[in-house]
Amino acid sequence: MDMQSSPIAALRIDGARLWQSLMDLARIGGTPKGGVCRIALTELDRQGRDLFVQWAREAGCSIRVDAIGNIFARRAGTDDSLPPVMTGSHIDTQPTGGKFDGNYGVLAGLEVVRTLNAAGIHTRAPIEVAVWTNEEGSRFVPVMMGSGVFAGAFTLEHALAQRDAQGVSVGEALAAIGYAGESGPAHAVGAYFEAHIEQGPVLEKHQRVIGVVQAALGQRWYDVTVQGMEAHAGPTPMELRRDALLAASRIVAEVNRIAVERMPHARGTVGSLEVFPNSRNVIPGRVKFSVDLRAPDDAQLQDMDAALRAACARIAAECQVQAEVEQVVYFPPQPFTPHLVQAVRASAAELGYSSMDAVSGAGHDAVYVARVAPAAMIFVPCADGISHNEIEDAEPAHLEAGCNVLLRAMLAQAEIAA
Amino acid sequence: MDMQSSPIAALRIDGARLWQSLMDLARIGGTPKGGVCRIALTELDRQGRDLFVQWAREAGCSIRVDAIGNIFARRAGTDDSLPPVMTGSHIDTQPTGGKFDGNYGVLAGLEVVRTLNAAGIHTRAPIEVAVWTNEEGSRFVPVMMGSGVFAGAFTLEHALAQRDAQGVSVGEALAAIGYAGESGPAHAVGAYFEAHIEQGPVLEKHQRVIGVVQAALGQRWYDVTVQGMEAHAGPTPMELRRDALLAASRIVAEVNRIAVERMPHARGTVGSLEVFPNSRNVIPGRVKFSVDLRAPDDAQLQDMDAALRAACARIAAECQVQAEVEQVVYFPPQPFTPHLVQAVRASAAELGYSSMDAVSGAGHDAVYVARVAPAAMIFVPCADGISHNEIEDAEPAHLEAGCNVLLRAMLAQAEIAA
Numbered sequence: 001m002d003m004q005s006s007p008i009a010a011l012r013i014d015g016a017r018l019w020q021s022l023m024d025l026a027r028i029g030g031t032p033k034g035g036v037c038r039i040a041l042t043e044l045d046r047q048g049r050d051l052f053v054q055w056a057r058e059a060g061c062s063i064r065v066d067a068i069g070n071i072f073a074r075r076a077g078t079d080d081s082l083p084p085v086m087t088g089s090h091i092d093t094q095p096t097g098g099k100f101d102g103n104y105g106v107l108a109g110l111e112v113v114r115t116l117n118a119a120g121i122h123t124r125a126p127i128e129v130a131v132w133t134n135e136e137g138s139r140f141v142p143v144m145m146g147s148g149v150f151a152g153a154f155t156l157e158h159a160l161a162q163r164d165a166q167g168v169s170v171g172e173a174l175a176a177i178g179y180a181g182e183s184g185p186a187h188a189v190g191a192y193f194e195a196h197i198e199q200g201p202v203l204e205k206h207q208r209v210i211g212v213v214q215a216a217l218g219q220r221w222y223d224v225t226v227q228g229m230e231a232h233a234g235p236t237p238m239e240l241r242r243d244a245l246l247a248a249s250r251i252v253a254e255v256n257r258i259a260v261e262r263m264p265h266a267r268g269t270v271g272s273l274e275v276f277p278n279s280r281n282v283i284p285g286r287v288k289f290s291v292d293l294r295a296p297d298d299a300q301l302q303d304m305d306a307a308l309r310a311a312c313a314r315i316a317a318e319c320q321v322q323a324e325v326e327q328v329v330y331f332p333p334q335p336f337t338p339h340l341v342q343a344v345r346a347s348a349a350e351l352g353y354s355s356m357d358a359v360s361g362a363g364h365d366a367v368y369v370a371r372v373a374p375a376a377m378i379f380v381p382c383a384d385g386i387s388h389n390e391i392e393d394a395e396p397a398h399l400e401a402g403c404n405v406l407l408r409a410m411l412a413q414a415e416i417a418a
Numbered sequence: 419m420d421m422q423s424s425p426i427a428a429l430r431i432d433g434a435r436l437w438q439s440l441m442d443l444a445r446i447g448g449t450p451k452g453g454v455c456r457i458a459l460t461e462l463d464r465q466g467r468d469l470f471v472q473w474a475r476e477a478g479c480s481i482r483v484d485a486i487g488n489i490f491a492r493r494a495g496t497d498d499s500l501p502p503v504m505t506g507s508h509i510d511t512q513p514t515g516g517k518f519d520g521n522y523g524v525l526a527g528l529e530v531v532r533t534l535n536a537a538g539i540h541t542r543a544p545i546e547v548a549v550w551t552n553e554e555g556s557r558f559v560p561v562m563m564g565s566g567v568f569a570g571a572f573t574l575e576h577a578l579a580q581r582d583a584q585g586v587s588v589g590e591a592l593a594a595i596g597y598a599g600e601s602g603p604a605h606a607v608g609a610y611f612e613a614h615i616e617q618g619p620v621l622e623k624h625q626r627v628i629g630v631v632q633a634a635l636g637q638r639w640y641d642v643t644v645q646g647m648e649a650h651a652g653p654t655p656m657e658l659r660r661d662a663l664l665a666a667s668r669i670v671a672e673v674n675r676i677a678v679e680r681m682p683h684a685r686g687t688v689g690s691l692e693v694f695p696n697s698r699n700v701i702p703g704r705v706k707f708s709v710d711l712r713a714p715d716d717a718q719l720q721d722m723d724a725a726l727r728a729a730c731a732r733i734a735a736e737c738q739v740q741a742e743v744e745q746v747v748y749f750p751p752q753p754f755t756p757h758l759v760q761a762v763r764a765s766a767a768e769l770g771y772s773s774m775d776a777v778s779g780a781g782h783d784a785v786y787v788a789r790v791a792p793a794a795m796i797f798v799p800c801a802d803g804i805s806h807n808e809i810e811d812a813e814p815a816h817l818e819a820g821c822n823v824l825l826r827a828m829l830a831q832a833e834i835a836a
Contacts, residue, residue: 198653199650199652199653200649200650200652200653200654200655200658201649201653201654201658202653202655202658205658217652219652221698221699231618231619231803231804232617232618232779232780232803232805232806233685233687233689233710233712233779234617234618234635234637234685234712234778234779234780234781235616235617235618235619235620235778235779235780235803235805236618236619236685236779236803237618237620237681237682237683237685237779238674238677238678238681238682238684238685238686239678239681239682240618240619240620240623240803243674243687245670245688245689245691246670246671246674246688248667249666249667249668249670249671249688250667250671252663252664252667253664253667253668253671256656256661256664259656260656260657263655263656263657264655264656264657265655266656267651267652267654267655267656268656269651269661269699269701270663270664270667270702271651271663271693271696271697271698271699271700271701271702272693272696272697272698273663273691273693273696274696275689275690275691275692278689278690278691278692279689279690280639280689280690280708280710281639281687281689281710282689283687283689284688284689290698292651292698292699294651294652360652360653361650361651361652361653361654361655362650362652362653363652385649385650385653385654385658386649387650387653388650
C-alpha cells in the first residue's frame with residue numbers, strides 16, 4: 001500500500017489529547033516540583049494502571065495481565081490469527097522522576113488506538129499497547145523486569161521472588177495491587193515499536209525531531225580497586241610514592257580516551273569513586289571506582305574491555321600499585337530490526353519531520369522485547385537531555401510528531417483492512 | 419675546643435637507657451597493637467608529663483611550665499646569664515600513634531642530661547629539654563600549638579580559647595591536668611635542636627643513619643571544586659559531556675607532574691576527593707578535592723601555585739567545566755640555621771655515622787622555634803617510613819646514633835666549662 005496516496009496520508013494523531021492524557025496520568029504521584037514519584041507495584045502504580053486500563057477499555061480494547069503484571073490492551077484486528085503489532089513502555093517512575101519517561105510510550109500507544117477509532121480504521125493484525133512492569137528498578141531489581149520475563153532474560157520465578165528493602169516480594173506486591181495475572185507462555189509479537197524521550201542531548205543539539213534508533217548499546221560495568229601504599233604527604237618524596245589516587249586518575253582519563261577514540265557511539269564513564277583514607281595530607285592507599293563501557297556492537301565492546309584492562313595493567317606498573325578489574329554487569333548490544341528501523345525512518349520522512357539515526361545508550365523495554373520479536377524505537381527530544389529528574393520536560397509538538405511516526409510505522413506493519 | 423682530641427671524644431649516650439625510657443613512657447596510653455594513644459591535655463597526657471618531670475627532677479633539672487603548658491626542664495650552666503641550648507619535642511600522640519614520634523626528641527634530650535651527669539660534665543650555657551604542648555592537633559587545633567605560641571605564630575589567648583569536639587577549651591583542659599603555668603614573655607634560646615624519627619622512607623631507602631635537615635618545606639593547601647554537568651552515562655555521547663571527574667582526574671595527574679618536575683624536594687598530593695552524585699551510571703556533576711603543595715623555598719612554592727592555577731584553568735576549558743581553586747592553608751618554608759645544620763653534619767661525621775642532607779616535609783615544633791632562635795633538626799630512620807600509626811618502629815641503634823649526634827651538637831653550642 002502506498003500511504004502517500006492513500007486516505008491515511010492525511011491521518012494524524014491528536015496532539016492535544018495525547019498531552020492531556022500525559023498530564024492526567026502525571027497527577028498520580030505528582031510532586032510539588034512538577035515531577036512524578038510513582039514507584040513500581042505501589043498503590044500509586046495501581047492507580048496509574050487502573051487509569052490506563054479504564055482508558056483502554058473506553059477505547060474498545062480488551063485487557064490481559066500476565067503473571068509478572070504486564071498489561072496488554074488489545075484492539076482486535078480483522079485477522080486475529082495474526083500476531084499483534086505491539087507498542088508500549090512503562091508507567092513506573094524513579095523516586096524523583098518526570099512525567100514523560102515511559103509514560104509517553106504507553107500513552108502514545110493509547111493515542112494510536114484512539115486515532116484509529118476516530119478514523120474508523122480497522123487493521124488486519126491486532127494492535128496491542130503494553131504496560132511493562134517495573135522498568136525503573138527503583139524498588140525491585142532487576143530493572144526492566146516485566147519485559148525481561150516476557151523475553152526470557154530471566155525467569156518469572158526469579159522475578160517474583162525479588163524483595164524490596166522492606167522485605168516485600170514482587171509476588172506479594174503484585175497481588176496487593178491486584179495485578180498478579182495469568183501465567184502461560186509469552187504470546188508471539190509481529191512487530192514491536194517503542195516511543196520514548198531520548199533522555200540525552202543529541203536530538204536537541206542537532207535540532208532534529210525524530211531519532212531513528214538503530215541499536216541499544218551493549219554495556220559492561222566494572223568495579224576497579226587500586227591498592228597502593230598510604231603514607232604521609234609531607235615526608236614522602238615523589239619517587240617513593242605508591243599513590244592509589246594518581247593511578248586511578250590516570251585510569252579515569254584512559255576510560256574517557258577509550259570511548260572518545262570510538263566516537264560517536266561508544267561511551268566510557270567513571271561515575272563513582274571513593275578514596276581511602278581520604279585525608280588531606282595522606283597519600284591515598286586505596287581507591288575504588290566504577291567503570292561503565294558501552295558500545296553498539298560486541299566486537300567493539302570486547303575491544304574496549306581489552307583496552308581498559310591493558311591501561312589498568314600499564315598504569316598500575318608505572319605507579320607501582322595493584323589494580324584489580326572485576327566485571328560486574330554485562331548487557332549485550334541489541335540491534336533493532338532493520339525493516340522496522342526503516343519503517344520509522346520512512347514514516348518520519350513522509351511526515352516531513354527532521355530525523356537522524358540514533359543509538360539508545362540506556363536500557364529500555366524494547367531492548368528485551370527485541371530478543372523475541374522484531375523491534376524498533378522512536379526517540380523524541382527532551383529539554384536539555386535531562387531525565388530521571390523532576391524537571392524532565394518535552395515539547396508537545398515533539399511528542400505529537402513521535403506519536404504520528406508511531407502511528408504510521410504501526411499501520412505499515414498491521415496493514416489497513418480493505 | 420677540638421672535640422676529637424678532648425676527653426669527650428669518647429663520650430656516648432646510653433642507648434639502652436634511652437630505649438628503656440622510651441618503652442616506659444610508651445606504657446602510658448599504650449595500645450594492644452603496640453602503639454600509643456596519648457592525646458594532648460588528657461589524663462594520660464598528664465601521666466606522661468608527670469613521668470617526664472619526675473625523671474628530669476631526678477636528673478637534677480629545675481622545671482618551669484609556661485602558660486600554654488610547655489614544660490622546660492633546665493640543667494644549669496656555669497654561666498646562667500647565657501641563653502640555654504635547648505632540645506625537645508612533644509609527647510602527645512595521634513589517636514593511633516606510635517612510641518617514637520615526638521617522644522624520641524624529648525627523651526633524647528633527657529638522655530643528653532643524664533649522660534652529662536654521669537660524665538660529670540658542666541656546660542657554660544644551661545641545657546634545657548622542652549616538652550611542647552599539643553603538637554599533633556588531634557584534639558585541639560592549631561597543630562604545634564605550644565611551640566606556635568612560644569614563637570608568636572599565634573597568640574596565647576587564641577590558643578587557650580580553642581575547644582575540642584566536646585566543647586572543652588585548651589585553657590580548661592590545661593587547668594584540669596595541672597599544667598597551666600606562668601605567663602610571661604618567651605625566654606631567649608641560644609640554639610635549638612630537635613631529634614625526630616624521619617616519618618618518611620628516604621633514610622631507609624638510602625641506608626643512612628642520620629638525616630641532616632636543611633629546611634622544612636613550605637606548604638600551600640587548597641580546596642578545588644570542579645563543577646560540570648550531571649548527566650545519564652548511557653544516552654550522553656562523549657562530545658556533549660561536561661564530566662567533572664574527568665577534569666578533576668586530569669588535575670590530579672598535573673599536581674603530581676608539577677611536583678615530579680621539581681624533585682627531589684617538592685611534593686604534590688591530592689589526598690582527599692569526593693564525587694557528586696557518585697552514582698555508577700551518572701556522569702559526575704561536581705568533584706571536590708584537596709591539593710597539598712610543598713617546596714623548600716618560597717619562589718618554588720609560588721611557581722608551583724602558578725602551575726596549579728594554570729593547569730586548572732586549561733583543563734577546565736578543555737573539559738567545559740568550572741574549576742575553583744581556593745588556598746586554605748599557608749606555611750612558609752623554614753630554612754634551618756646553617757651553623758647548627760653544619761654542627762649536626764660534623765657531629766655525625768665525627769661519630770662515624772652515615773648521613774645525608776634531608777628536608778622536613780612535615781611540620782615539627784622546630785619549625786616554629788626556628789622563627790625565634792637558631793634551630794636545626796636531626797632525623798633518624800623509622801621502619802618503612804611509617805609514622806602516625808601503631809606499627810611505627812625504629813631501630814635502637816639508630817635512636818642511639820641520633821642521640822649521640824644531638825649530644826655532640828648541643829655540647830658544641832653550650833661549650834664544656836673549663
